[in-house]
Amino acid sequence: MNIHFIAIGGSAMHNLAIALHLKGYQVSGSDDTIHDPSKSRLEKYGLLPSEFGWFKEKISSDLDVIILGMHAKKDNPELLEAQKLGLKIYSYPEFLYEQSIDKTRVVIGGSHGKTTITSMILHVLNYHEREVDYMVGAQLEGFETMVHLTKENDFIVLEGDEYLSSPIDRRPKFHLYKPNIALISGIAWDHINVFPTFENYVDQFRIFTDSLIHGGSMVYNEEDPVVKEIVESSENSIKKYSYGTPEYTIENGITYLDTSDGDMPLEIFGDHNLQNLAGAKWICQHMGIDEDDFYEAISSFKGASKRLEKIAENDKTVVFKDFAHSPSKVDATTKAVKKQYADRTVVACLELHTYSSLNADFLREYEGALDSADVAVVFYSPHAVKIKQLDEVTVDQIGDAFKRDDLIIYTNPSDFKAFLFRQDLQDKALLLMSSGNYGGLDFNELKRLV
Structure with missing residues (x-):
């Protein structure tokens, strides 16, 4: 071909x-x-x-x-x-469906967590040498490419993005896969340039749920009320499996998962990641991996690239970078770091970089998103606002949106970098959240601070 x-x-x-x-x-x-x-x-x-x-x-x-x-x-x-x-013109999700039409399609959807859950599933399968086709939105340790296609593999695991398929196909990508097995991790309004209202955005997940083949299986986060309502009210003839946050404890900065064989230390942490783990376990069980084998493999999972990725650490300091940018992701990630490092000062730095986050009307969705941080910093570039042809966003608008009087706001990359490099990071946890790079920040330079 x-x-x-x-x-x-x-x-x-x-x-x-x-x-x-x-x-x-x-x-x-x-x-x-x-x-x-x-x-x-x-x-x-x-x-x-x-x-x-x-x-x-x-x-x-x-x-x-x-x-x-x-x-x-x-x-x-x-x-x-x-x-x-x-x-014949295909969008890439449309072509992936054509390539997997005779396979069992496993699709992981949700506003947040889908890359991590997909990565967890592939990590477990790879650990147990189970060959599957896949498409995931991050480069994974032990995997050469983010897409793998064969003629012989029975399963394909797909990260189900809700964004549009192509310039001439305005359907969300995950509507095209027609899964046999699916998961929805959570729903929080995103991509407002395409889905102008929350209701319109939610409808895309209803369509996704109804796109499962008859007799298919839907795994869903019952702790998200919107997800719960969508799945449980669906009249599609599918099997429904719910999950929530499993029991765990934190000791000396390490999260221990409560299992039938006792407490198991994990490389990951945070309620949202523990929920992701619970969802991934259900999917792996549907794919033939039993609970004990899942736990054996997941204990070594270190996370997907840029998802609470630890970039530097010593006895007194830890530095993370994370892809979080939407309000729900920022809130969950900041809470997770503060809970994991309760005895340290958490310095959370968020870059407003996407169309949604730089939209003046959408900014109010960020209220309280940084409340768990001891020191909260927001960076945005007025130049980026102009490039995206959005209305001007002011420092006062950002301050009003987050509803935090001590919020530190930077609009100049050099000023933000200077702030970082004058920090005494002893007994601190530094969290950098962005889908960009703060106007050119070299994350490797931060290792010199630790």
């Missing part, structure tokens, strides 16, 4: 391109810019375009399939040429 990627440089797209190349397909692609790690990884497999840009002459009737990424626009010259020639 001869496959061409329009916008090959995206995180998911370049991983899919590599997976198909490794499967033996002829793969080509284009993009207007490609950054590392995508650039280096495509180059390693001989898939990096010789020059950046869009070239309609790359599109011909010799191509069997076009895979279209979200980064491309509707008027992309390669897309227009493919449409003119009548070529």
Whole structure:
């Protein structure tokens, strides 16, 4: 099969391109810019375009399939040429479904936790040498790519993103997978540029629940009232399995899970991660992993990349970076760190970086999100607001939104970096939450502070 990627440089797209190349397909692609790690990884497999840009002459009737990424626009010259020639055009979730139509599809959905839960499942399966196909939204230790496709594996595990599929397919990605087994971890309003109201956003999870094949299994977090209502009220003929936070204790900065064989130390911590673990256990049991084997494997799980990732530590200091940016994620992550390090001063630094977080109307959703921190800092770039063509957000608006009188706010990357580097981190836990990099912060430099 001869496959061409329009916008090959995206995180998911370049991983899919590599997976198909490794499967033996002829793969080509284009993009207007490609950054590392995508650039280096495509180059390693001989898939990096010789020059950046869009070239309609790359599109011909010799191509069997076009895979279209979200980064491309509707008027992309390669897309227009493919449409003119009548070529088959897939979004990447649509293509993943086609590749897995004869497999048992396991789809992990939710506003938060889906990458971690998917990572936990793959860690357990890999530990026990169970081969499965997969697609996950983070680079995992022990896995070369974020996408793996074969002809022979019976299962495929998919992280079910609720964002749109492509510029010409406005359906959420997880609506396209038609799972046999699924999970919803939690629901908190996100992607407001696409889903303008909370009700509209919630409806996407109703559609997802009803997309399970008849007789399929839905695992859901019963501690989230919205998830509980959606799943339990669904009239789809599916089996329903609920989970919640398992019993655990914390001693000397280590979380111990209460199991039938006694207390088991974990590398991860926080109520949200313990909930993720409980959900992952249900899914693994549906895939043939019994409870004892699950616990044996999960004890060595260190977390997905950028999800409460420990970047530096000594006896008196610990530094984490986390992908948290939505209000619910920020709240859960900050609470988790404070609970784990109750005897330390928690300095929580949040970058407002996404369309939602920089929206003046959405800001009020952050009320109380940083309350668990002893020192709370917010960084945002007015330049980023302009680039995203959003209304101006002021320092006063941010202060009013978080409802915290001692909130520290920075708008200049140099000033924020200076704040970090003058900190005495003795007896402190530093938490850096962002889907960006605080205007160019080198996280490796922070290791010098510890």
